Amino acid sequence: MHDGKAMAGNAENHGGLGRSRWRIAAWAFAALILLLPLLAMQVTDQVDWDVADFAIFGAMLVGAGGAYELAARMTGNGAYRAAVGVAIAAAFILVWMNLAVGIIGNEDNPINFMYGGVLAVGIIGAIIARCQPHGMARALFATAIAQALVAAIALIAGMQHASYSSVSEIVALNGFFVALFLGSAWLFRKAAREQTPAGAGLEG
Structure with missing residues (x-):
């Protein structure tokens, strides 16, 4: 009896240690990402960041990391955690690309403000879903549709005829984000399927 409790305690401690290591690795990776522009500035003139740029980028990294930490503490479901990670990564890249160079044209192109609606x-x-996996799957699917709609509107508006954008660039960049949001939706659906049998077992 005592051996069973000890084994359960050891397994729990091991799981907690593993999660701590993953969190430390994630934050270390975030710090490395923040240092990359600084390193790039030493070897090329194409990257020229000031203090404000690093502050904004750092705040975004902290916000993204904090959001993932909060979600990771809510559940031990691997698919759910992966879904949150993909969604946060997609949102992070979308925001940063818009701030830095713009998704369609340059960062001053007004059509890029539409991506704020995608995130909304x-x-x-x-x-609305209260972060439940079934609802989150629908939310991320709707986000993917919103992303695709922005690309469609841009093409209908003739943005591909401008010197700074082409059909392939608009389709490829937006398709990349659509794929990420759909991937997150699929992972949330997977998490929901894994959760349902567990709930049914508890009810029995």
């Missing part, structure tokens, strides 16, 4: 769809959907 995901955030509002998550609030």
Whole structure:
């Protein structure tokens, strides 16, 4: 009896240690990402960041990392954690690319403000879903549709005829984000399927 409790305690401690190591590795990776622009500035003139750039980028990394930490503490489901990670990574890259160079044209192109609506769809959907996997899957699917709609509107508006954008660039960049959001939705659905049998077992 005592041996069983000891084994369970050891397994729990081992799991907690493993999660701590993953969190430390994630934050170390975030710090490395923050240092990359500084290193790039030493070897090329194409990267020229000031203090404000590093402050904004650092704040975004802390926000993204904090959001993932919060989600990771809510559940031990691997698919759910992966889904959150993919969604946060997609949102992070979308925001940073818009701030840095713009998704369509340059960062001053007004059509890029539409991507704020894409993120709003995901955030509002998550609030409505209360972060439950079934609802989150629908929210991320809706986010992917919103992303695709921005690309469609850009093409209808003739942005591909401008010197700074082409059909392939608009389709490829937006397709990349659509794929990430759909991937996150699929992982949330997987998490929901894994959760349902567990809930059914408890009810029995």
